[in-house]
Amino acid sequence: xxxxxxxxxxxxxxxxxxxxxxxxxxxxxxxxxxxxxxxxxxxxxxxxxxxxxxxxxxxxxxxxxxxxxxxxxxxxxxxxxxxxxxxxxxxxxxxxxxxx
Numbered sequence: 001x002x003x004x005x006x007x008x009x010x011x012x013x014x015x016x017x018x019x020x021x022x023x024x025x026x027x028x029x030x031x032x033x034x035x036x037x038x039x040x041x042x043x044x045x046x047x048x049x050x051x052x053x054x055x056x057x058x059x060x061x062x063x064x065x066x067x068x069x070x071x072x073x074x075x076x077x078x079x080x081x082x083x084x085x086x087x088x089x090x091x092x093x094x095x096x097x098x099x100x
Contacts, residue, residue, distance in 0.1 A: 014097055015054075018090045022049050025083035029076075036074035041067055057095060064088055 026045050029038055047053060048063040064087060071080055 014090065014094050018087070018094050019049075021083065021087045021090050025080070025087050028079045028083045032077040032080055035071075035076045035080075037070040038074065038076070041070050041074075041076070041080075044070070057091075057098060060091055061095070064091060 022045065026042065026049070029041050029045065032038075044063050044067050048060055048067070053059045053063065064084070068084060068088075070076075071084060076084075
């Protein structure tokens with residue numbers, strides 16, 4: 001009987017870039033917490049990063065839109081908006097690549 005071992009090599013894909021952008025966005029929201037709606041932004045961010053959403057990427061764009069609206073309405077700091085734009089740009093690339 002063989003024992004399954006963890007793979008030592010991983011192929012970097014655009015999905016890992018998307019995950020990194022979401023992580024950086026989430027960190028920036030926490031760092032700049034205090035703007036109106038920041039707690040809602042975290043809630044929707046966690047939903048966007050959830051396994052269910054990642055397995056069905058078509059669910060992600062509406063969440064990004066909700067997050068953007070909350071951030072703009074709450075006058076979120078520039079760093080938060082910069083990372084949100086990064087998430088949006090990478091998500092567009094992901095959707096284009098995986099729609100093929």
